[in-house]
Amino acid sequence: DTAVSQTPKYLVTQMGNDKSIKCEQNLGHDTMYWYKQDSKKFLKIMFSYNNKELIINETVPNRFSPKSPDKAHLNLHINSLELGDSAVYFCASSQDWSEQYFGPGTRLTVT
Amino acid sequence: KQEVTQIPAALSVPEGENLVLNCSFTDSAIYNLQWFRQDPGKGLTSLLLIQSSQREQTSGRLNASLDKSSGRSTLYIAASQPGDSATYLCAVRPYCYFGAGTRLTVKP
Numbered sequence: 001d002t003a004v005s006q007t008p009k010y011l012v013t014q015m016g017n018d019k020s021i022k023c024e025q026n027l028g029h030d031t032m033y034w035y036k037q038d039s040k041k042f043l044k045i046m047f048s049y050n051n052k053e054l055i056i057n058e059t060v061p062n063r064f065s066p067k068s069p070d071k072a073h074l075n076l077h078i079n080s081l082e083l084g085d086s087a088v089y090f091c092a093s094s095q096d097w098s099e100q101y102f103g104p105g106t107r108l109t110v111t
Numbered sequence: 112k113q114e115v116t117q118i119p120a121a122l123s124v125p126e127g128e129n130l131v132l133n134c135s136f137t138d139s140a141i142y143n144l145q146w147f148r149q150d151p152g153k154g155l156t157s158l159l160l161i162q163s164s165q166r167e168q169t170s171g172r173l174n175a176s177l178d179k180s181s182g183r184s185t186l187y188i189a190a191s192q193p194g195d196s197a198t199y200l201c202a203v204r205p206y207c208y209f210g211a212g213t214r215l216t217v218k219p
Contacts, residue, residue, distance in 0.1 A: 033207060043155075043200065045207040055119050056207060090154060097142045102155040 003027050004103035006091050012109045013081055021076045021106045023091030031055075033092040033100070034066060040071075043090070049074055049106035078108075086110045113138040115203055117210035124191055125218050132186040132213045134201035142204040146175055146186050148197040149212070155200065158186070163215045191217045 004025045013019055025032065033056070034046040047066040048056035054066070063079040078085060091103040114137045124130055134144070143162045147155040159175040161168045161184065167176040174187040188195060198212040 035207075035209075040211075041198065042211055043202075043209040045209075048207065092155075097159050098204070099160045100145060100207075101157065102147075104154045 004091055004093055004101050006089075006103040006106050008083060008106060010103065010107050010109075011106040014111065015083060017078070017081050018079045019081060019108070020078070021033055021089055021091075021108075023074045023076070024110065025072055025091075025101070027093055027095075027101060029093040029095045029101075030071055031094045031096060032068065032071075033039075033094075034074065034076050035090040037090060037105070039087070047074075047076075053064075054067055081110045083110050097101040113141075113203060113208050114210045115201065115210040117199075117201060117206070117213050119213060120211065121214040121216075123216040123218065124181075126191060126193060128191050128217075129187070130191055130210070130215070132188070132199050134184040134186070134210055136182045136184075136203050136208075138206075139182050142205075144175075144177055144184050145195050145202050147182075147200045147202065149200060150197050158199075163166065186218045188215075191215075193217050193219050 007022045014032045031050045033048045037043045046065045053068045065077045067075045088105045090105045094100045116135045118133045145160045146158040159168045161177045172189040176208050176209045177184045198214045200212045
């Protein structure tokens with residue numbers, strides 16, 4: 001069973017479109033995260049939710065909006081996609097501040 | 112603001128060597144530090160989590176140490192193998208800030 005899963009794995013879309021990436025964890029964790037890994041492979045935190053409450057909100061354009069319908073899910077919606085949004089997006093989860101477990105990533109390509 | 116630095120950026124060693132990867136951070140007020148490996152095109156695999164109150168953690172051939180006061184952590188890999196080739200990343204909490212990683216190549 002996959003602990004942290006993301007869909008889709010690959011996403012190719014045109015500039016200006018709106019898209020969503022979904023994340024689900026079956027570990028019973030109370031904290032979930034979204035990270036962006038750019039072309040230079042640098043991993044940067046975007047958002048973190050604890051029990052459906054936003055606890056980390058880094059400097060990210062307003063076009064990015066996380067949504068946590070419940071503790072097991074954290075989705076990322078991106079409006080008006082730009083070329084610079086092309087990256088790999090990783091979801092992760094943990095119980096409080098303990099060990100983080102990462103999903104396989106979603107490779108977003110904006111053309 | 113917390114900054115995390117990993118040195119060296121890349122490392123190439125022959126099989127069987129013991130090696131040390133370094134991670135430094137600027138703000139010592141951390142909860143814990145976690146080491147990961149990332150294989151090309153893959154997600155991150157957790158290796159070791161070391162709490163701020165701990166000095167070291169061990170798992171198999173891996174040993175991580177933490178010196179909070181000096182803002183440093185090291186990951187020691189004993190008897191390296193070609194399968195250890197990957198990028199190694201460290202992350203500090205609660206900020207969830209990552210270093211840029213060390214790309215390790217172990218040559219047979």
